[in-house]
Amino acid sequence: MLPVACLVGALLPAAARAGDLAQALLKSPSATAVLQARCDRISSARIRITAEQLRDAGGPPALDVHRLLDLPAADPVVLRHVRLHCGTMVLSEAWNWYAPERLTPMMNETLERTETPFGRAVAATHFTRTRIASVSLDPRASGGMTLQNTAVLHRASDDAPIALVVERYDDRVPAQR
Numbered sequence: 001m002l003p004v005a006c007l008v009g010a011l012l013p014a015a016a017r018a019g020d021l022a023q024a025l026l027k028s029p030s031a032t033a034v035l036q037a038r039c040d041r042i043s044s045a046r047i048r049i050t051a052e053q054l055r056d057a058g059g060p061p062a063l064d065v066h067r068l069l070d071l072p073a074a075d076p077v078v079l080r081h082v083r084l085h086c087g088t089m090v091l092s093e094a095w096n097w098y099a100p101e102r103l104t105p106m107m108n109e110t111l112e113r114t115e116t117p118f119g120r121a122v123a124a125t126h127f128t129r130t131r132i133a134s135v136s137l138d139p140r141a142s143g144g145m146t147l148q149n150t151a152v153l154h155r156a157s158d159d160a161p162i163a164l165v166v167e168r169y170d171d172r173v174p175a176q177r
Helices: 004-011 014-027 031-042 105-113
Strands: 050-054 078-086 089-098 128-136 145-154 161-170
Touching: 014 031, 014 128, 014 145, 031 078, 031 089, 078 105
Parallel strands: none
Antiparallel strands: 050 078, 078 089, 089 161, 128 145, 145 161
């Protein structure tokens, strides 16, 4: 038997769930925290969101990452492509271009070697989020994705940009209600 929260999420149209999700993401600097709250609603087992690292080059069109991160062209940028899961359910797919020199060695190692979501790995930076774009997607034409957000994350201590993120959210992400 499915939990009530899961049934409610299934009954709400995808567009309503996407709008609800877009509002929640707008209010929080951490997409990981928003998705964790949604995951907690559908699971009584307290499943932690995990990041499945994808080692391919596929994804959204290249953006002017160095300019958006306020980095000299010669500075390194790392791309981390992941799918975020709540148990076996994919909630989102994300591309994180980040400036490793603006993170601690431990954060860089966590991002490179573990299934820890970006927001959790860099939480100690107390980052803020500046949204660049939010676009509704047609789930039938986008592999089940219903929303795409693009944002720059800034370190709180000095407002330095630490990452550019493009996040696509699955239309099955449950509503917060």
